[in-house]
Structure formats: structure tokens, C-alpha cells
Amino acid sequence: DVKVTQSSRYLVKRTGEKVFLECVQDMDHENMFWYRQDPGLGLRLIYFSYDVKMKEKGDIPEGYSVSREKKERFSLILESASTNQTSMYLCASSSLKTRSGRYYNEQFFGPGTRLTVL
Amino acid sequence: AQKITQTQPGMFVQEKEAVTLDCTYDTSDPSYGLFWYKQPSSGEMIFLIYQGSYDQQNATEGRYSLNFQKARKSANLVISASQLGDSAMYFCAMRSNTGNQFYFGTGTSLTVIP
Numbered sequence: 731d732v733k734v735t736q737s738s739r740y741l742v743k744r745t746g747e748k749v750f751l752e753c754v755q756d757m758d759h760e761n762m763f764w765y766r767q768d769p770g771l772g773l774r775l776i777y778f779s780y781d782v783k784m785k786e787k788g789d790i791p792e793g794y795s796v797s798r799e800k801k802e803r804f805s806l807i808l809e810s811a812s813t814n815q816t817s818m819y820l821c822a823s824s825s826l827k828t829r830s831g832r833y834y835n836e837q838f839f840g841p842g843t844r845l846t847v848l
Numbered sequence: 849a850q851k852i853t854q855t856q857p858g859m860f861v862q863e864k865e866a867v868t869l870d871c872t873y874d875t876s877d878p879s880y881g882l883f884w885y886k887q888p889s890s891g892e893m894i895f896l897i898y899q900g901s902y903d904q905q906n907a908t909e910g911r912y913s914l915n916f917q918k919a920r921k922s923a924n925l926v927i928s929a930s931q932l933g934d935s936a937m938y939f940c941a942m943r944s945n946t947g948n949q950f951y952f953g954t955g956t957s958l959t960v961i962p
Contacts, residue, residue, distance in 0.1 A: 761948045770857070772939065772954035780948050788949070820893065824948070835943065836883055837950055839893035 733757070734840035736821050742846045749808040751843050753821030760825060762804035763837065764788075764796060767818040779804055811847045819843045850875050852940050854953035861930045862961050868915070869925040869956045871940030879945040882923040884914065887937040887955070896938075899923055901945075930960045 737752035755762065761780050765773040765788075775788030777796040785796050793815060797805045804823075808815055822837040851874040861867035873882065884896040899907045899914045907914040915924040923942075927934055940953040 763950070765952075770954060772854075773952040775949065778949060786949075818891065822893070822950075824950075835881065836895045836898060837893075837941075838895070839885075842891045844891075 734821060734823055734838050736819075736840040736843050738843050739841060740844050740846075742848065743808075743811050744848050745812060747808075747811050747847075749811050749845065749847075751806040751808075751819055751821075751845070753804045753806070753823075753840055754802055755804075755823040755838070756802065757823060757825065757838065758801065759823035759838075760801075761823060762798065763822040763824075764794075764804065764806045765820045765822065766790070766815075767820055767842075773820065776806065811845075813847050815845065816847045817845060819845055850877075850942060850944065850949075850951045852942055852951050852953035854940055854956050856956045857954075858957045858959070860959050860961055861927075861934075863932060864929055866926060866928045867930055867958065869927070869938050869940075869958065871923045871925065871953060873921050873923060873940075873942050873951075875921075875942065875944060877944040877946055881943050881945065882914070882916070883941040883943070883950070884912070884923075884925045885939045885941060886934075887939065889936070893939070897925070927958075932960050932962060934958060935960045 734755045763778040764776040779798040795807045821840040824837045853872045880901045882899045886894045897909045913926045937955045943950045
């Protein structure tokens with residue numbers, strides 16, 4: 731069974747703290763993504779990675795950085811947490827490969843981390 | 849620029865009835881994929897159905913079907929015979945086949961009434 735795991739379901743941090751959110755997938759997927767989800771705004775892409783040590787900015791990268799040292803692990807870092815980064819963070823992975831001859835490549839999501847910054 | 853629009857923030861449907869969730873998209877890419885995801889209150893995102901831009905037939909997966917109208921750039925999700933467990937947020941998403949990035953709509957909250 732395919733799986734994307736995230737290090738924490740709930741996290742509470744203080745303003746100014748450095749925060750690490752970890753994501754691990756066991757599907758040998760090339761692509762990994764970090765989103766934040768806020769009510770009424772849907773999912774907004776923070777960063778994604780299409781290979782080890784490769785990263786690209788999404789729509790809202792400010793205040794965040796990422797690290798991908800191994801194919802299965804993609805970390806999101808909040809260098810100095812602020813209250814406006816209180817949100818649900820979702821990690822996802824997808825494959826470049828086709829499936830049954832079709833160009834599927836749906837994303838598989840982790841359970842999410844609900845981060846509160848006080 | 850790629851964009852997904854879901855104009856229905858909330859929808860209600862009677863149990864056992866069918867419901868259509870709207871999704872329109874904007875892209876200049878000739879080849880792309882369209883996805884629908886379900887997010888129950890527990891938070892996990894569940895993949896429901898996929899439609900390729902060159903697929904001749906509308907996709908179907910059990911009680912889910914995708915009403916794909918390419919000229920109108922719409923990809924509406926139809927859920928037949930609604931069940932109480934269908935109550936959730938539903939997100940429409942698109943990915944260009946020339947890139948890796950997915951674009952999501954703002955979601956529709958569906959409530960199934962007994």
C-alpha cells in the first residue's frame with residue numbers, strides 16, 4: 731500500500747522558532763510537494779522538488795525553505811515561525827511514470843500537519 | 849497561467865440523489881490532466897478520478913463520473929446515489945503534462961442530508 735507520512739499531526743510553536751516539517755514517501759516517487767491549506771483558499775503550493783537536491787518555488791515560498799537530501803524525504807523549514815504561518819501543511823508525492831499506458835501521475839498525500847504558531 | 853475555479857463554496861444534496869460539483873480551468877497547454885480529490889473532516893486527501901485532455905470518453909470510477917467538456921474548459925464531478933459518507937470537501941486539480949506542478953481549486957464543501 732502506498733504511503734506518505736508526515737512527522738507530526740499537530741504542532742505548536744512559538745513566534746521566532748525554527749520549525750521542521752518532515753515528509754517521507756515509500757513509493758520511489760520523483761516528485762514531492764509541500765502545500766499549505768487555509769479555509770477559502772484551497773491548497774497553495776509552497777515548494778516542490780522533482781529530484782534529489784532539486785527544488786522549485788511554488789506560489790508562496792516566502793518565509794519557507796526546503797531540503798531534499800534523499801529521494802524519499804522532503805523537509806519544509808520555517809526559518810523563523812510567524813503567526814501568519816499557522817495553517818494545515820500537506821505533503822504530497824507523484825511519479826513521472828505512466829500507469830497502464832496512461833499519463834496518470836496523481837498525487838498521493840500525507841495526513842497533514844496542523845501547525846499553530848503562538 | 850494555469851487556473852482552476854470552483855464557484856460553489858458549499859453544496860447540499862439529499863441522500864441517494866445525484867449531485868454535480870463544478871470545475872472550470874484555464875490553460876494554454878495542449879496536453880493536461882484533470883483530477884478530483886476528496887478531503888473528509890479527518891484531513892487526508894483521497895484521489896477520486898482522473899481525466900486526460902485527450903481522452904475520448906468521460907472518466908468513470910464507481911459512483912464518480914467526470915463530465916468533461918473540453919471546449920468549455922469544464923470538468924465537473926458527478927456523484928451518483930449520494931451517501932452520508934460523501935460529506936467532505938472536494939477539490940478539482942489540474943496538471944500540465946509538460947510540467948510537474950499541480951493547480952488546485954478552492955474546493956466545494958458537500959453535505960449529504962439524510
